[in-house]
Amino acid sequence: MCNTRFKTETGKEMHGQLLVNEENKEWVGAPVHIWGAKTSLGLGTISAVDLETSNGLLITINDRTEGESFCKPGDSGAMVCATDRRERTLYAVAMLVGKLESLCYDSTNTTVQQPRNNVTYCATLLDKVFTVLGEHYDSIFMLYTGDSGPK
Numbered sequence: 001m002c003n004t005r006f007k008t009e010t011g012k013e014m015h016g017q018l019l020v021n022e023e024n025k026e027w028v029g030a031p032v033h034i035w036g037a038k039t040s041l042g043l044g045t046i047s048a049v050d051l052e053t054s055n056g057l058l059i060t061i062n063d064r065t066e067g068e069s070f071c072k073p074g075d076s077g078a079m080v081c082a083t084d085r086r087e088r089t090l091y092a093v094a095m096l097v098g099k100l101e102s103l104c105y106d107s108t109n110t111t112v113q114q115p116r117n118n119v120t121y122c123a124t125l126l127d128k129v130f131t132v133l134g135e136h137y138d139s140i141f142m143l144y145t146g147d148s149g150p151k
Contacts, residue, residue, distance in 0.1 A: 004144045006079055008087050009033045009041065015146040016081065016092035020127050025049055031064060032082045034096060036075030044070035044080075047120065048092075057088070057128040059094055061121045070094055070121050079122045092143055094123035 006011040019027070027046050033142040034042040051058035061080065063070050071078065080094040099118045130141035 004146065005033045006081050006090055006092060008081070008083050008090055009043070010087065014074060014087075014090040016079070016090050016097045016143055017145070018127055018130070018143050019082075019091045019093045019096060019125070027059075027082070030082055032061060032080050032093060034078040036081055036096070037080040038072040038074035039069070039078075041073070042070040042072075042078075043068065044121065049125075051122070053124075057125045059125060060100070061123060063119055069119070073098075082136065092126055093135055094125045095129065096121065096123045104106070104116070115122060 003013070004015065006016045007013055028049055030046050032044050032046055034044075036042055044061040044066050044093055046059055047062045048060045049057065051060065058079075061070055076096055076098050078096045080092050080096055082091045083089060098121065100122050126143070133139070133141045
């Protein structure tokens, strides 16, 4: 049987609710987490919700704790989740794309990797992805919530 639930930071399994577009900007600074294929638990913070692409809206995420990576190579596709303070509601926020590789240039125009504390990851917001897929396939995409209706 397929497990249709996501895990909270404490490992509690819950059905997710879709974070809808109107609420996205309010989540900047919010803590998020993943349970990835390579990362048992990744902790991050939403740093921006404003990268519009043809495939939807991307968010950026930074490591929540210095020295602990939010994700590792192989975690792409993991669900980025958040909960309310009491862990009563779990939100399926986005799908992880991966680490943004940004380069700096020094005075000799040579590329230099940015320092570790500037690590940023990107993920695509699920409500936007579901909208794009729905228009492309003339269908309705939604999260399974364990009950009879979409959330």
